[in-house]
Amino acid sequence: MSDSNATATKAAAPPGRAAFHLSINNPIVRAVLAQLGVALAVALVAWYLVGNTMDNLARLSIASGFGFLDREAGFQIGETLVEFGPQDHYSTAFLVGILNTLKVSGIGILLATLLGVVLGIARLSSNWLVARIAAFYVETVRNVPLLLQLFLWYGLLTEGLPGPRQALAPLPGVFLSNRGLKLPAPADDPIWAWVAALFGLGIILTLVIAAWNAKRQAATGKRLSMLPIGLGLVFGLPLLVLLASGGGAIDMPVLQGFNFRGGMTLSPEFAALLFGLVIYTAAFIGEIVRSGILAVPKGQTEAATALGLTRGQLLRLVVLPQALRVIIPPTTSQYLNLTKNSSLAVAIGYPDFVSIANTTINQTGQAVEGVLSIMAAYLIISLSLSFLMNWYNSRVALVER
DSSP: OOHHHHHHHHHHSOTTOOOOOOSTTSHHHHHHHHHHHHHHHHHHHHHHHHHHHHHHHHHTTOOOSSGGGGSBOOOOOSSOSSOOOTTSBHHHHHHHHHHHHHHHHHHHHHHHHHHHHHHHHHHTOSOHHHHHHHHHHHHHHTTSOHHHHHHHHHHHHHHSSOOGGGOEEEETTEEEETTEEEEOEEOSOTHHHHHHHHHHHHHHHHHHHHHHHHHHHHHHSOOOOHHHHHHIIIIIHHHHHHHHHTOOOEEOOEEETTEEESSEEEOHHHHHHHHHHHHHHHHHHHHHHHHHHHHSOHHHHHHHHHTTOOHHHIIIIIIHHHHHHHHHHHHHHHHHHHHHHGGGGGGTTOOOHHHHHHHHHHHHOOHHHHHHHHHHHHHHHHHHHHHHHHHHHHHHSOOOO
């Protein structure tokens, strides 16, 4: 090709797009080589660690792999959401541990959110005493290690309460002793299945009506009060079924011998872990809620007040919806922290997943597989929770037009 043709080709190339040259001086080539170098280094380190671990396991005659999950566990678990006995497999024991972790984490997140919102609003209260009490709570609780708080609650519940024979009875059928909290529970009656189904149906209908109500408000400016509608659907429908059927059978706790029989038990270990997690996490959520409310421009409050909204309406309809954009991202981190902090249950004897995995490791000697199982379980729970909260955050995010 002649010089004149080459010059014409260069002139015909699109402006701003330089020709690619395979050279070490090319920034793209250097970036790709750097990435390959890092990936190779990580692979070599992983290969060395895995190989060294396998050699040590072989030298100690320790079996590797997850085949132990099909073996008989041989130990009992104090609290289970599914049937479990010593003859069941280690895989079932792991399932019990995961369910116990999800139970305390789910209830803890719900209660910590409610208490945190109350604390955040109380810190901004115009009442001097309420604001100072909330500030004292937050500053005290969040600066004391959670593990110490768990020991405190466990000691109060096991040493500060009387035995079953002298149990406190604040309500009929409710007993509080150092064996835990005994509550009446639904007995084996088919009507409770209908009650549970209607309770779930009420929640679904409430969500559907709330979505329709939001669209109606955006289109017409008119809005229905969702509180009586939601209460009627969620609790009213099951209550009507109970009244129509004459009520369901109740299993009442009764003192027999040295302990109570029947009913539902809230063990001291579970209660201490739940109280500790809720009280500790609520202090941080309270500060997040307070900062979120303060982030709402003051003009919004003044405009709502000028329209004649009451303080409750101002908070519910104007301030909190806008504050959610600031509150949700850091609150997601607190939810993740609460879930991971539930692993401290091993210190007070609650059979969460870490506790059961430790027992399995002690019996089988397969520490690598046990620790990998713990890491995988918490990773999946954390990623699922993060995905759910990010989805909700995208729903309430400010959309600019």
